[in-house]
Structures are given as structure tokens and as C-alpha cells.
Amino acid sequence: MTDFQTENNQESIQIMVAEDQLSASVWIQQGESHYTAALLKNRLSEAGVTSGLQEETIQQLANGLLYDQWVVVAKGTPSVNGEDGWYEYAFQRETDHKPKILEDGSVDYSQYGNIPSVEEGDVIAVYHPATEAKDGMDVHGNILVARKGKNLARLFGKGFACAEDGCTYIANRSGKIVETMDKIFIDQEFVVEGDLTNSTGSICFRGDIRIRGNVGSGVSVVSEKGSILVDGFVEGADLQANRDITLKNGMQGNGKGFIRAKGNVNAKFFEQCTICADGCVNANAIMNCQIEAGEDVVVSGRFGSIIGGHISAQRQIKATNIGNVAEVENQVEAGVAENLVTKMNLLTESKKKALDEWERIAQGIERIDTLMEQTKNAALMEKKRVLMRGKIEKDAEISELEKKIQATVLAMEKANVAKVTVDRYVHPGTCISVNGMKTQVQELEQHVEYARRGNGIIVYHIDEA
CATH class of the missing domain: 1.10.287 (Helix Hairpins)
Incomplete structure (x- = not known):
């Protein structure tokens, strides 16, 4: 607040400038000498208030209409920052691609694969450009510089195009829409609404394949560049994919079922089938199967077991149980046999x-x-x-x-890091190999881990989960 007085010290005027310098107010006491508009402006100028003067209000003060109160006589213009550009997406960007882990440790694939999909011509995103910044000015005539809004880069990916307005992104094909590493991909998907049997024929498709029903024996399903997802059960079919293969239920192969994936293979159970995966094989139960995994084989759940067959993984094998009381023969191999x-x-x-x-x-x-x-x-x-x-x-x-x-x-x-881990029981009849070294389980073991050390296999006892 700045206080000004006349020369005879009989008159006074008080001027107050707000902290943000965006307004100035005047106080004149009743009975004070008459101030002209010109004199008021002069006093304001002496106080440094030169911008945003409210002419009508100053004239009212000069006419003696306003007194014994703070009266705003100058108003600055606040700056308006520009807003950053942003995208409005028309699809669910955050999806949980991981299956649900149940209380007993088993895996529930029932909700797996619920990934958003779009149709050709759908708007998938709209860009809202950055807004312009507007500079302001305080009552002293100083410019208040506003922050400029930043524009975002254009969307990149495959399966969509930007409209002529430069802001609307439209799908140019139907399929699943996913966002990966700040890029959007619309992958073509072939959907079979019911069962796939010999009467309906086999499938060979470049993109992803989803079968909402069951897959019967003798059927071939090949995804040349994508993944395969089956909602129902699979019998003695041939499934091959360039990426992952997921069976929400499982496969009863009857010795004829075959799965080949360059990614991971997931299911509730596998029985009497052959599986080759470059990635991991995950299940709640594996019975009498021939499995080769480029990474891990994981059998989850309180009763998750490997019973019979030949299971190999280049990295690790982890199961709740291996074998059974009947001492069924099991061959379990982790690591690589060659030197x-x-x-x-x-x-x-x-x-x-x-x-x-x-x-x-x-x-x-x-x-x-x-x-x-x-x-x-x-x-x-x-x-x-x-x-x-x-x-x-x-x-x-x-x-x-x-x-x-x-x-x-x-x-x-x-x-x-090759090893075989058994959370509960490993039964006699099981032959375990780690990096080419073998050991035969002679008696029931609990909570153990097998790893190669030197020219032999060491058995470690682990804490019960």
C-alpha cells in the first residue's frame, strides 16, 4: 500500500496494489478535498500504476460518489498458459494380459485374451492440439509471459491412418488393438464363433486366430505371424503359431495332439500331447506328454503335477509334484546336455x-x-x-x-541357471537331468531343488511355501 498526501497535509489518498500486481485500489475518506480524474490518474502514475485504468470508476471517485472504501481503479490482464496437446483414445489402453492366479496357486485362463478389438473405419483416437498461450500485463505495464503449450508427436504403428484433419486416427482394418512401446498396432484376427471340427475344416491365417468353441481331433490351426487363443477344449489337433498359443481350458490329445509355438504355450492342462515352444510352457497339470521348452516349464497350483512323459526345458522346470504313488516313469530334463x-x-x-x-x-x-x-x-x-x-x-x-x-x-x-524345483513331492520312478547329468529318484523327496555342480547333481532342500 502506498500513501500520498497533499502539500498542506490536509488531504490524503491511499493506493494499494495487490500482491499479484494485477489490481490497484484507492481509498478516499469522506470529507476530503475534491479530487479530479486527472489528479487521481497523476497520483496513480506516481505510484507506478499506469495500465488497466478503470476510467468509469475513476470518474465516480472524482464525482465524490465513492468514499471510505477500497475501490479498484486499475485491473491487469492475467496471462493464460497454453494447454499441452493430448490424445483422446477410443479404446481401452490398459489391459491385464496376465492370467489370474487363484488362491491355490493354479492359473485361471478364463478371462485371458480379452483384448479390445476395432472394426475397419472406427475412430481409435482424436488428437487435441496444444492451445495458444496469451501473455498478460500487470497494472505497472509489465508483460506477463505465458507458457506455451507443447504439441505431441503423431501416433505411430500399423493398421490405422490419420485423417485429412491431421487429428483423427481411423482403423483401416479390423482386428485386435494393442499399444506397445508408445506405438499402436491393429493386428488382424480370425474369429471362429463356434467349434472347429473336420466338418468345418482347418485354418491357416496370417494374423491372430481366436476360436470361441472347442477344437476337434484331426484339425489343423496355423497362425503364420500371430497367436492362437482357444476358449474351449482341444482334442488331437495340430496347433502352430508364430507367437503364443493359449488354451483357456486344455488339451486331451490322445497321443495325436501337437502344439508348436515360437512364443509361450499356456493351458489349464495337457494330456497325451506333444509340445514344442521357444518360450515357456505353463499349465496346472501335465500328464504323459512330450514337451520341449526353450525357456521354462512351470506347473502351478496346490495339486499341479507332472505325471509321466518326457519334459525338457533349456532353463528351469518348476512343479508342485512330479510323479505319483504308482511310481510312473518320468523323465525331466533342465538345461543343455551338450558341452x-x-x-x-x-x-x-x-x-x-x-x-x-x-x-x-x-x-x-x-x-x-x-x-x-x-x-x-x-x-x-x-x-x-x-x-x-x-x-x-x-x-x-x-x-x-x-x-x-x-x-x-x-x-x-x-x-x-538350469534347475528342477519341486515345491511338494517328487516320487520314485522319476529321472532328473540337469545340464546332461542325471540322477534317479529312489525315494520320496519333499521340497527339493536339483542343480548341477561339477560332474554331479546336488539336491537342495528348500523351505515349504
Whole structure:
């Protein structure tokens, strides 16, 4: 607040500026000498109030109509920050892709796979651009700079396009819609509403496949680039997918069921079937199956058991129980049987030889190029062609060796953690192998873990869960 007085000290005027500098008020006592509008403006100017003057209010003060109160005589203009751009999505972005774990530890796949889907032509998102910022001004005439709103990058992904307005995103095909790593993908999905049997025929589709009913024996279901999801039961069918295969119930294969997935394989149970997965195999029960997993085999639940068959995983096998009181024969293998160190040494040596040969060929080509610049000998061109073919072959050989080395490194990483864990019981009749070393279970064991140490297998007793 600033206080001003006249020269004879008989008159006074008080001026107060708000903390935010966006308003200024005047107080004039009743009976004070008359102030003209010009004098009031002059006093305000002396107090630094020069902007946003309220002419009508100042005139009322000059006319003696307002006194013994604070009267706002100047108003600033607040700045308006711009709002950042944002996307309004027309689909559920956050979905739980994990199956439900029940109280007994078993896995419930009944709600698995409920991923949003869209139809061709649906609007999947609308962009709301950043709004403009508006600078303000305080009563002193100072500019109040507003923060500018930031625009977001355009949406990236597959299966949709941006309309001419640059803000509306529309699906250009029907399918499942998922958001991964800040990108949106609409994957084509083939849906069978009922059962799939020999009468309906087999399926081979590039994208995801969903079968809402059962899959009968003798049927083939192939997803060349996607996943397979079956809501019902599967009999002796052939299922192959480039990604995951999930059976909400399970497979009773009768010795004919076959599953091949480059991702994970999940189901309530597997019985009398063959499974090959590059990832993990997860179930609540496995009975008399032949299973190969590139990572883990996990059998969950209080009564989750592996009974019969041959189960192998490159990393770990974990089950609640293995075998039964009838001492059914079980073969359980974790890790890799071959000597990976020896394999790695051989591959490394082969790659070194191939690189040396490649270098000799490259030098030969360089010498021929030099000679060809000096002479016009047609025979040199034929020799160069032969060397070029050899160089291409060596490139392919080196590339293949590098892939094998990378695969061996990955296998070694898995072998380092290879083990078989049994949360409850492992019965006699079970043969356990870890990284090529075997042990035969002779008596009932509880809460144990098998791992290779040196040239043998060590059995650790673990705490009961």
C-alpha cells in the first residue's frame, strides 16, 4: 500500500496494489478535498500504476460518489498458459494380459485374451492440439509471459491412418488393438464363433486366430505371424503359431495332439500331447506328454503335477509334484546336455578360419583389380568372378556361424541357471537331468531343488511355501 498526501497535509489518498500486481485500489475518506480524474490518474502514475485504468470508476471517485472504501481503479490482464496437446483414445489402453492366479496357486485362463478389438473405419483416437498461450500485463505495464503449450508427436504403428484433419486416427482394418512401446498396432484376427471340427475344416491365417468353441481331433490351426487363443477344449489337433498359443481350458490329445509355438504355450492342462515352444510352457497339470521348452516349464497350483512323459526345458522346470504313488516313469530334463564350452570353442575357431579365408579372397580381388587397371586381360575378369562367388559364400558362412555363436551364448546363459524345483513331492520312478547329468529318484523327496555342480547333481532342500 502506498500513501500520498497533499502539500498542506490536509488531504490524503491511499493506493494499494495487490500482491499479484494485477489490481490497484484507492481509498478516499469522506470529507476530503475534491479530487479530479486527472489528479487521481497523476497520483496513480506516481505510484507506478499506469495500465488497466478503470476510467468509469475513476470518474465516480472524482464525482465524490465513492468514499471510505477500497475501490479498484486499475485491473491487469492475467496471462493464460497454453494447454499441452493430448490424445483422446477410443479404446481401452490398459489391459491385464496376465492370467489370474487363484488362491491355490493354479492359473485361471478364463478371462485371458480379452483384448479390445476395432472394426475397419472406427475412430481409435482424436488428437487435441496444444492451445495458444496469451501473455498478460500487470497494472505497472509489465508483460506477463505465458507458457506455451507443447504439441505431441503423431501416433505411430500399423493398421490405422490419420485423417485429412491431421487429428483423427481411423482403423483401416479390423482386428485386435494393442499399444506397445508408445506405438499402436491393429493386428488382424480370425474369429471362429463356434467349434472347429473336420466338418468345418482347418485354418491357416496370417494374423491372430481366436476360436470361441472347442477344437476337434484331426484339425489343423496355423497362425503364420500371430497367436492362437482357444476358449474351449482341444482334442488331437495340430496347433502352430508364430507367437503364443493359449488354451483357456486344455488339451486331451490322445497321443495325436501337437502344439508348436515360437512364443509361450499356456493351458489349464495337457494330456497325451506333444509340445514344442521357444518360450515357456505353463499349465496346472501335465500328464504323459512330450514337451520341449526353450525357456521354462512351470506347473502351478496346490495339486499341479507332472505325471509321466518326457519334459525338457533349456532353463528351469518348476512343479508342485512330479510323479505319483504308482511310481510312473518320468523323465525331466533342465538345461543343455551338450558341452557348450567345447561347442563355443569350435564355433569360434571356425569363424576365425572363415574370416581369414574371407580376407585372403578380398586381397585376391584387390590384386586382380590392380592388374585389370594395367592390362585388358579378359581371363582376369573370370578369376574375379570366381573369387566374388567365393566371397559371397564366405559371407553367408560367417553370418551363419555368428548366429550359432549367439544361440550358444544364450544357451550357456540358460544353462547357468538350469534347475528342477519341486515345491511338494517328487516320487520314485522319476529321472532328473540337469545340464546332461542325471540322477534317479529312489525315494520320496519333499521340497527339493536339483542343480548341477561339477560332474554331479546336488539336491537342495528348500523351505515349504
